[in-house]
Amino acid sequence: MLKIALTKGRVEDKLIPLLEKCGIDCTPLINKKRKLIITLADQYQFILVKGEDVCTYLRTGTADLGVVGSDILAEQDALEQVDELLDLGTGRCQFIVASKQGFDWNQPQRKVIGTKYPEVARRYFTQLGEDVEIIKISGSVELAPLTGLADAIVDLTETGTTLRVNHLVVHDWLDVITSRLVANPVALKQKRREIFQLVDQLNQVVEENEYENI
Known part of the structure; x- marks a missing residue:
């Protein structure tokens, strides 16, 4: 049985239709109530975790696969x-x-950047050769420039609506983010056949979805 650390919430909700298109009955996952470990088709055991914890489950060998945002x-x-x-x-x-x-953006003073992603922000500004102060924020990052806590933010946007409503403008576009299927390297060797059987099924569904959206 493959053990899969699955990010709860939006990532989980988006994965279910893909699994169903693979012919996997997701009823136990849809009707899980408060259960955090769910078995599907006697082949997959899903462990529902926070996104930040997915790789911890993989590194420790607690899970074979993970589904997490990039x-x-x-x-x-x-x-x-x-x-x-x-x-x-x-x-x-x-x-x-x-x-x-x-x-x-050309002011000589050191910029203050608010973000939930300090490492992403640090790498971005380092590549630009800029020395900035980074403040980690857990809540609504958009508040940082509005209240004077920060000069700018590094954040995620889907439609840009929240930015526009709060009168913020995009200065630069960075990486596109999507959900990814990742693996524990040891499990990839030990359970290669089972893992790539699922990968092939999901890949076919993903390609069909892309074709339909053309």
Whole structure:
């Protein structure tokens, strides 16, 4: 049986239709109530966790596979420790750098950046050769420039609506983010046949979805 650490919430909800198109009965997952470990088709045991914990379950061998947003993988620099098998194409959004309209990006003062993703922000500004102060924020990142806590933000956006409503403008577009299927390298060797059977099924569904959206 494959053990799969699955990010609760939006990632989980977007995965279910893909699994159903693979012919897997997801009723126990849909009707899970408060259960955190769910078995499907006597082949897959899903462990529902926070996105930030998926790679921990993989690194420790507690899970064979994980489904997690590539934003988490980027923030944790996790692809040195886990193997990415498939871009599921779901949960699409994008990293952006944004600020209040009229902010002078050429000002000589050291910029203050608010973000939930300090490592992503640090790498971005380091590549630009800029020394910035980074403040980690857990709640609504858009508040940081509005209240004067930060000059700008690095955050995720799907439609840009929240940015527009709060009169923030995008300064730069970074990586596109989607849900990814990742694996524990040891499990990939030990359970290769079972893992790639699922990968092939999901890949076919993902390709069909892309074709339908053309």
